[in-house]
Amino acid sequence: MGSSKERVVAVIMVGGPTKGTRFRPLSLDIPKPLFPLAGQPMVHHPISACKKIPNLTQIYLVGFYEEREFALYVSSISNELKVSVRYLREDKPHGSAGGLFNFRDLIMEDNPSHIFLLNCDVCCSFPLPEMLEAHRAYGGMGTILVIKVSAESASQFGELVADPDTNELLHYTEKPETFVSDRINCGVYVFTPEIFTAIQGVSSQRKDRANLRRVSSFEALQFSTRSLPTDYVRLDQDILSPLAGKKQLYTYETMDFWEQIKTPGMSLKCSGLYLAQFQFTSPHLLAGGDGSKSATIEGDVYIHPSAKVHPTAKIGPNVSISANARIGPGARLIRCIILDNVEVMENAVVIYSIVGWNSSIGRWSRVQAEGDYNAKLGVTILGEGVTVEDEVVVINSIVLPYKTLDVSVQDEIIL
Structure with missing residues (x-):
C-alpha cells in the first residue's frame, strides 16, 4: 500500500446536454448522470466506488451541464459520504483528456500522487483500490481498466493489446474496422501527474502544426475542416495510442461485469447489475x-x-x-x-x-x-x-x- 501521506483525487466525466440524445426521452427531464439506477443516481455508483480509494482527498465531477443542475446532488452526496465532491463546469467540450487538463490547477491543488479518471456512463464494480495497487507495482504513468468481450462486440470500443506477462499496453486503437483484440478499454484509469505533461505535449504539437500550415488562405481553409482545436484532446486517440509500447501505460483486467450506458435500455440492464452487486456491498x-x-x-x-x-x-x-x-x-x-x-x-x-x-x-x-x-x-x-x-x-x-x-x-x- 502507499504512504499514509499520499493523496489521491478522482475525476468523473459527466458530459453535457449536447450529448446523451440517445438517452431521450428520459434526459429531457434530468441530466443523464442523475438518472437513477438501482435507486441511486447513475453518477452515485462511481462516486461510492471512489470513496473506497485509500487516501482519497477530493472527487471532481467535470462536465458542461449548468452548475445549478448538480448543486443539490453534490451537496447531499458530500454530506452522505463524508468526502468533498465538487462540480467543475467546462465552458465548452475539451475532450476527455482536455477536460482533465483544463482544470489541472485545481486537480493538483493538494499535490496528489495519483489521479483517477472515470467516465460516468460506465457500469462496473469499479475495482479502484486494486487498480491503484497494480499501478504502483507497474511503475508507469497510467493504468487502464480492461475487460475481455466477444470478438463480435469488440469493434464498438477501444481495442488494445497488452503484454501477457508485464501487462504493458503495446497497442491501442479506437473502434477499429478490422479485429485487433477481444480486450477493450473500460473507460476507467489511474494516472500519475505526468499525464498533464503528455496532454500539454499534444496541444503544443497541434499548435506547431497549425503555425506551419499558415502558408496560404486556401491551404488554411482546406486544413481547418479536419483539424481539431488545440485545447481539444482525446484520451484514446491522442494519448493512449501514441504512448502504447513505450513502457508508460499498463492494463488491469477485471473479471467482473462491465457495460456502457448509452441508451435507456442499457440503463435498465445496468440497474439490474447494480442491484445484484448490492447483495455484497449494500444488502440493506x-x-x-x-x-x-x-x-x-x-x-x-x-x-x-x-x-x-x-x-x-x-x-x-x-x-x-x-x-x-x-x-x-x-x-x-x-x-x-x-x-x-x-x-x-x-x-x-x-x-x-x-x-x-x-x-x-x-x-x-x-x-x-x-x-x-x-x-x-x-x-x-x-x-x-x-x-x-x-x-x-x-x-x-x-x-x-x-x-x-x-x-x-x-x-x-x-x-
Whole structure:
C-alpha cells in the first residue's frame, strides 16, 4: 500500500446536454448522470466506488451541464459520504483528456500522487483500490481498466493489446474496422501527474502544426475542416495510442461485469447489475417480503422508503421503485424502473419498462417489451407525466412526456 501521506483525487466525466440524445426521452427531464439506477443516481455508483480509494482527498465531477443542475446532488452526496465532491463546469467540450487538463490547477491543488479518471456512463464494480495497487507495482504513468468481450462486440470500443506477462499496453486503437483484440478499454484509469505533461505535449504539437500550415488562405481553409482545436484532446486517440509500447501505460483486467450506458435500455440492464452487486456491498438497500404482511419480492429489488406497495403486489426480479410511488393491489412488476410519484393501479403489469416521473398506469393495463436492451424499441419507455388508461396494452414503444394513451399501441414512438 502507499504512504499514509499520499493523496489521491478522482475525476468523473459527466458530459453535457449536447450529448446523451440517445438517452431521450428520459434526459429531457434530468441530466443523464442523475438518472437513477438501482435507486441511486447513475453518477452515485462511481462516486461510492471512489470513496473506497485509500487516501482519497477530493472527487471532481467535470462536465458542461449548468452548475445549478448538480448543486443539490453534490451537496447531499458530500454530506452522505463524508468526502468533498465538487462540480467543475467546462465552458465548452475539451475532450476527455482536455477536460482533465483544463482544470489541472485545481486537480493538483493538494499535490496528489495519483489521479483517477472515470467516465460516468460506465457500469462496473469499479475495482479502484486494486487498480491503484497494480499501478504502483507497474511503475508507469497510467493504468487502464480492461475487460475481455466477444470478438463480435469488440469493434464498438477501444481495442488494445497488452503484454501477457508485464501487462504493458503495446497497442491501442479506437473502434477499429478490422479485429485487433477481444480486450477493450473500460473507460476507467489511474494516472500519475505526468499525464498533464503528455496532454500539454499534444496541444503544443497541434499548435506547431497549425503555425506551419499558415502558408496560404486556401491551404488554411482546406486544413481547418479536419483539424481539431488545440485545447481539444482525446484520451484514446491522442494519448493512449501514441504512448502504447513505450513502457508508460499498463492494463488491469477485471473479471467482473462491465457495460456502457448509452441508451435507456442499457440503463435498465445496468440497474439490474447494480442491484445484484448490492447483495455484497449494500444488502440493506434490497427489499424483502413473502406476501404476508408486505408484497412478495422475487430476486433483487430496491424500494424507496417513501413508496407505498400493496401487500398483494408481486415485485421482481430487477425492479427499482423510486420515491412516493404507489403500487396497487395485484400489480406485477418485472425488470423495470419505476420513477418518482408513479402510480401503478390494481392488477396492472409492467415488464422490461421504464415508467417516467408522475406517470400513471391504469387498472388491468400492461406496459411491457421484449427485453432486448440494445434494440431501439427493446424496452418500453414512458416519459414524464404519461397516463395509460385502464385496460390499455403498451408493447415495445416509446411515449414522450405528458401523453394520454386510451388505446393499445405496439412498436410505436408516440410523439
